[in-house]
Amino acid sequence: MITKKNKVFILDINWIAGQSLGTSRGTDFNFPSLHFDPNLTLQNFVGKVTTTVIEDGVVLRGTLTAKTELRCTRCLEVFSRPVEISFDEVYSLSRTKEEVGIEERPFPPDGRIDLEPIFREYALLDIPIKHVCSKDCKGLCPICGANRNKEDCDHSQERIDPRMAKLKQLLDKD
Ligand SMILES: [Zn+2]
Ligand SMILES: [Zn+2]
Known part of the structure; x- marks a missing residue:
């Protein structure tokens, strides 16, 4: 649940119009704490999303790190674990939603991409279901x-x- 003040998660890519292939721009992110939903709060959310113009759209490359507090499934103590949010997402202009494959997303009609679900998805992918405070726990x-x-x-x-x-x-x- 990203509130209004976190509208920074909307990435405006309208600047790509008329740009040559390979042109890229980075957007930095730095938040002390982000509350996505009751099960996902990230601290020290830092990193960059780079937008690069490709033939029929853009590719977004995200390299971000954060920390999250988890409860150890063995000893039940709360501990802090690093989270890596790393992705390559292709947004294709030439294809409609139906044609877009699993690895591609449709280009947003208003040129604005909401990064919140992407950050959330890749953060969750990096957090194991069984989280143990240390492998020697x-x-x-x-x-x-x-x-x-x-x-x-x-x-x-x-x-x-x-x-x-x-x-x-x-x-x-x-
Ligand atoms: Zn005992
Ligand atoms: Zn433990």
């Missing part, structure tokens, strides 16, 4: 729930399969 103890990265509960030596933990608890009672 030890997660939570399946028995007492302690964060094994922070404390050593007595259970950590036993290396119990979490599925077996309940069974072992029952057997230990006997």
Whole structure:
């Protein structure tokens, strides 16, 4: 959800009229924090989108970086992860919407491209569904729930399969 004050995400490419092939222009982006929707907030959003005139339209090349806060799926702690937003998008003048292939988008009739859905799409592509704070994250103890990265509960030596933990608890009672 980009609000009015973020209209900078509209890239006006009307300047390309009459330009020769290969002419390009860069647009810089720099935002301390961007709230796309409840599930996607990016910090330190910095980078550039370069528009280059091609035979039947433009190609937009985006190279941006940001950070996002995620909750580790193993230990449930919040951590900050870098996000790379990198894309090449072709906007074709000569083709209608129906003819445009998956890798091309129709040229906007008013010469204005809304970058917000593109930024969002490529940011989400870079964020794995299972996000782990570090590949060595030890997660939570399946028995007492302690964060094994922070404390050593007595259970950590036993290396119990979490599925077996309940069974072992029952057997230990006997
Ligand atoms: Zn973790
Ligand atoms: Zn434990």
